[in-house]
Amino acid sequence: MNRCAEAAAVAATVPGAGVGDAGLRPPMVPRQASFFPPPVPNPFVQQTRISAARRLQIILLGIILLPVRAVLVALILLLAWPFAAITTACCPEKLTHPISGWRRKITHPALKFLGRAMFFSMGFMVTVKGKMASPVEAPIFVVAPHSTFFDGIACVVAGLPSLVSRNENAQTPLVGRLLRALQPVLVSRVDPDSRKNTINEIRRRATSGGEWPQDTVTWTWQGYTFLQLCVLTFCQLFTRVEVEFMPVQVPSDEEKNDPVLFASRVRNLMAEALAIPVTDHTYEDCRLMISAGQLTLPMEAGLVEFTKISRKLKLDWDGIRKHLDEYASIASSSKGGRIGIEEFAEYLKLPVSDVLRQLFALFDRNNDGSIDFREYVIGLAVLCNPANTEEIIQVAFKLFDVDEDGYITEEEFCTILQASLGVPNLEVSGLFREIAQGDSVSYEEFKSFALKHPEYAKIFTTYLDLQTSHVFSLPDEVQTARSVASNKVSPENHEEGTSDKKAD
Numbered sequence: 001m002n003r004c005a006e007a008a009a010v011a012a013t014v015p016g017a018g019v020g021d022a023g024l025r026p027p028m029v030p031r032q033a034s035f036f037p038p039p040v041p042n043p044f045v046q047q048t049r050i051s052a053a054r055r056l057q058i059i060l061l062g063i064i065l066l067p068v069r070a071v072l073v074a075l076i077l078l079l080a081w082p083f084a085a086i087t088t089a090c091c092p093e094k095l096t097h098p099i100s101g102w103r104r105k106i107t108h109p110a111l112k113f114l115g116r117a118m119f120f121s122m123g124f125m126v127t128v129k130g131k132m133a134s135p136v137e138a139p140i141f142v143v144a145p146h147s148t149f150f151d152g153i154a155c156v157v158a159g160l161p162s163l164v165s166r167n168e169n170a171q172t173p174l175v176g177r178l179l180r181a182l183q184p185v186l187v188s189r190v191d192p193d194s195r196k197n198t199i200n201e202i203r204r205r206a207t208s209g210g211e212w213p214q215d216t217v218t219w220t221w222q223g224y225t226f227l228q229l230c231v232l233t234f235c236q237l238f239t240r241v242e243v244e245f246m247p248v249q250v251p252s253d254e255e256k257n258d259p260v261l262f263a264s265r266v267r268n269l270m271a272e273a274l275a276i277p278v279t280d281h282t283y284e285d286c287r288l289m290i291s292a293g294q295l296t297l298p299m300e301a302g303l304v305e306f307t308k309i310s311r312k313l314k315l316d317w318d319g320i321r322k323h324l325d326e327y328a329s330i331a332s333s334s335k336g337g338r339i340g341i342e343e344f345a346e347y348l349k350l351p352v353s354d355v356l357r358q359l360f361a362l363f364d365r366n367n368d369g370s371i372d373f374r375e376y377v378i379g380l381a382v383l384c385n386p387a388n389t390e391e392i393i394q395v396a397f398k399l400f401d402v403d404e405d406g407y408i409t410e411e412e413f414c415t416i417l418q419a420s421l422g423v424p425n426l427e428v429s430g431l432f433r434e435i436a437q438g439d440s441v442s443y444e445e446f447k448s449f450a451l452k453h454p455e456y457a458k459i460f461t462t463y464l465d466l467q468t469s470h471v472f473s474l475p476d477e478v479q480t481a482r483s484v485a486s487n488k489v490s491p492e493n494h495e496e497g498t499s500d501k502k503a504d
Contacts, residue, residue: 062235115156130245280308384454
């Protein structure tokens with residue numbers, strides 16, 4: 001029996017190697033609660049169906065209310081602009097000191113009154129619950145959820161605190177001047193240092209002893225446009241809004257040392273009061289949604305709860321974006337932008353076998369028979385990358401290098417894969433050509449391919465787990481006989497294998 005045949009004999013004894021035999025399974029990876037799917041798959045989409053009766057009502061009321069309210073809003077904005085211009089005159093775009101003196105005493109009450117008048121003219125009936133804290137007692141004022149163009153209602157009710165707003169808003173004609181009058185903290189979404197600078201600016205203002213106004217930290221990505229939202233709102237008799245001021249929250253000593261704990265507690269309290277779920281989706285998820293759409297995937301395919309996933313798995317934006325390209329290359333041919341077992345096997349250029357099903361099941365965290373992008377990212381980070389070590393790559397290379405000459409031929413490669421996957425007629429020429437630059441594969445070529453495709457490392461370790469499970473389940477005398485045969489392909493007995501080869 002030649003060495004390839006001996007290797008095949010060992011691999012073929014592994015339960016689960018055959019397609020029809022489930023065999024012994026290695027322990028499944030425990031599902032961490034922190035990686036469970038979010039309660040809301042896509043919080044950035046608002047889908048509202050308007051009935052025929054409701055459409056008729058909108059048309060009838062809109063004939064009268066829409067033009068009247070549009071004129072009133074335009075008039076109020078024009079009246080507010082001079083006060084905003086006085087407030088911001090001779091002031092730099094990035095304020096270093098709070099606006100004070102006569103300008104604030106004159107313009108601030110006028111802007112508050114005009115703000116209330118504008119929302120009243122739009123048809124908003126605002127109810128206020130609770131008591132608002134002073135800037136000294138609570139210098140940071142948090143508003144949630146930020147999901148509409150009309151969040152400004154809460155700001156008007158709160159006395160026009162400073163806003164955290166994107167920099168582009170301050171450049172908008174008319175509205176930009178009104179925004180600057182509120183002394184905002186401007187955020188740039190393209191500047192990598194913007195988040196740190198924003199935190200430092202809020203901290204500076206919050207520790208000023210009440211000199212600055214309160215800072216408020218708070219839109220759906222897909223839904224009604226600004227014009228559509230205004231038209232639908234203006235065409236209603238009135239819109240009820242409730243603004244509730246919750247008790248002031250003071251961080252504990254532990255939360256002072258770890259601000260994330262404090263932020264999480266405050267977020268959970270607000271979500272409980274609003275009776276809505278909590279997710280960890282952020283602006284980066286919106287960017288991934290756009291990227292998914294450009295890759296011809298459903299836009300929601302890009303949602304991964306970026307902040308939580310990147311923090312727990314220590315991944316950055318570029319890394320996750322690269323994974324999205326890989327995922328798209330696999331899932332683009334499937335319906336719904338998800339990876340099924342067939343697409344998974346085609347991507348790996350391997351047949352559907354029990355070993356492959358085992359790996360697929362580890363990726364498929366919710367057991368729905370498919371892998372979404374979130375599961376793909378977690379699977380690579382938790383399952384494949386840890387298995388793709390130098391030691392594992394060396395073990396795999398030695399197993400394939402049956403004649404121990406430092407190179408893997410296509411025959412050796414085919415023999416081991418056919419036996420371990422239990423597919424005697426397996427065609428592996430395409431996969432072999434991807435790895436080899438010639439007629440055989442050197443260790444460096446093998447390692448380079450393995451590092452770029454960590455999925456194969458998990459297939460190999462799954463195969464070894466199945467092999468180990470089988471060995472421990474055999475009687476002692478069978479284990480002894482089998483270990484003698486295994487020495488000839490086992491990398492742990494490399495020296496003995498070499499001497500056997502010389503004796504042959």
